[in-house]
Amino acid sequence: MTVPSTIKTWIIAEKPGETLTDKARLPSHTPLLLLALTPLTFRLEEKPLREANDGEIVVKIEYFSNDPAQRTWIGKDVVPDRAYGPCPNEGDSMPSLVLGRVVQTKSSQWKEGDLVTAFASWSEYVVLNEKAVMAARQIEGCSPSVALSALGxxxxxxxxxxxxxxxxxxxxxxxxxxxxxxxxxxxxxxxxxxxxxxxxxxxxxxxxxxxxxxxxxxxxxxxxxxxxxxxxxxxxxxxxxxxxxxxxxxxxxxxxxxxxxxxxxxxxxxxxxxxxxxxxxxxxxxxxxxxxxxxxxxxxxxDFADKWPGAVDAVKKAIEEKRFTTEGTETKVAASFEDVPKVWARLFSGGNQGKLVTDVSA
Structure with missing residues (x-):
């Protein structure tokens, strides 16, 4: 499959302090957690997409996982060696757990069309090492995004x-x-x-x-x-x-x-x-x-990565036995790539039920 030479990506333009934006630079009536967060916190950029090397794959991202923890990763006052998770710098792409489809491969482990989950960024496409992705867990009859919600x-x-x-x-x-x-x-x-x-x-x-x-x-x-x-x-x-x-x-x-x-x-x-x-x-x-x-x-x-396989098996079994429902446990928002930060901000205003997932697959 042909992949583009350039892609859009959301970068961290200005690390937030106490709020996601700087109150002094916004109109007094602006709802801080519901606005488009550019250009203060995030900025949309176009960057070149490099070719995959041996042992790498190119993934087109179809869904973004929205997690409150992401807010803790980008705080202005985060001390790197005490950080809860990744500690990106201003100018880096916004980190995120993603679900995407392999569109180009130089790996013997993955073929074009495979659905994978990975830790990547708010980008349209990413180049990833073959060992840095997992096969997306799926349930027959459910949206592919179940890999980020009920089985995520x-x-x-x-x-x-x-x-x-x-x-x-x-x-x-x-x-x-x-x-x-x-x-x-x-x-x-x-x-x-x-x-x-x-x-x-x-x-x-x-x-x-x-x-x-x-x-x-x-x-x-x-x-x-x-x-x-x-x-x-x-x-x-x-x-x-x-x-x-x-x-x-x-x-x-x-x-x-x-x-x-x-x-x-x-x-x-x-x-x-x-x-x-x-x-x-x-x-x-x-x-x-x-x-x-x-x-x-x-x-x-x-901390408990070795327990994940057993957890997946237990939840899958419960789903099959109708003791664990996937219905209503996911708020999936179809959005343009330009609206990715706005969907994520819904986490902090109670705008979701269950897992909030951004769908950019269209």
Whole structure:
């Protein structure tokens, strides 16, 4: 297949500080997290696409994975040797997990037309080493993008976090924040429908999302946007909590700390409440960790890469047995390449249910 000599790519023009853009340089009425983020944070550029060398492939990207963690990679104040993930420089292409199709190959491992997932960038095409890609996991009857959602990294995060960090058991009561998101929604299904936990409590924003989380298997989902949220959380966690899967940190973590049992566990997976501001990260109940002898452990999904095959097998089996649904667990947005940053920004405004995927396959 003929590949272009030049491609479009989104580069990091100006690393963001507390917000994704600089307030002082924008009109006062501008919604900071919903605008096109160029030219302040990202800039669209055209660059040459080099030819593949032996052992390399050219991939046309069809889907981008949108993940809150990407925000932590590009922060202005990130210290490289303490970074959560990659630490790109200004002028680099924006890193992203992608799903694409091999369009040219100089590899004996891959042929044209193969669907692959890889860690790449917001680019139309990429040249990758043959060992830097994986065959895209697929399910008959599902969109190819299932490789980024139900069988993707967020589900692996939920599965390994629950098992390897939370050590969950059927007799446990578990709370999952960000339960309408990609990782949280998968965690609800795994905890209730695969492990069979006694009680699963979700936390999400808005009545509609809460009802959806309950449809996934949660015994109840508490609306953090409700004026009665604190009282509702106390009622939902009567008898207290064995395991808390934390995707948000901030005020919600602070409140849940006061609902944990002695010798309980907190799975520290994400802190999206603080990714764009430091104001939500103030804590008042940290002494609960001491008084309740709580174990709180942070992790990154790559810590447990050896567990991914078993996780995929377990989730696939659950899908086949209709104990894990893929329906409604993906917000797939068809977009032009020029709108890639705008779709990603929806993560921070609650504009997704389940996994947010950008579809640029057209």
């Amino acid at each position: 990294m967020t589900t692996m995060t939920a599965y390994t976090g629950l098992h390897e960090v939370g050590h969950i058991k059927p007799e446990h009561t578990i709370v999952i924040s960000g339960a309408a998101g990609a990782t949280g929604g998968a965690a609800v299904q795994i905890a209730k429908n695969i492990v069979g936990c006694k009680r699963v409590i979700g936390i999400a924003g808005g009545a509609e999302k809460c009802r959806w989380v309950e449809s996934l298997g949660a015994d109840v989902c508490v609306d953090y946007k409700s004026s009665s949220f604190e009282e509702d959380l106390i009622k939902a966690t009567e008898g207290y909590v064995d395991v808390y899967f934390d995707n948000v940190s901030g005020r919600i973590l602070d409140l849940v700390l006061a609902r944990m049992k002695r010798f309980s566990r907190i799975i520290a997976c994400g802190a999206i409440s603080g990714y764009n501001t430091s104001r939500e990260m103030r804590m008042h109940n940290l002494f609960e960790i001491i008084s309740m002898r709580i174990t709180m452990q942070g992790f990154i999904v790559s």
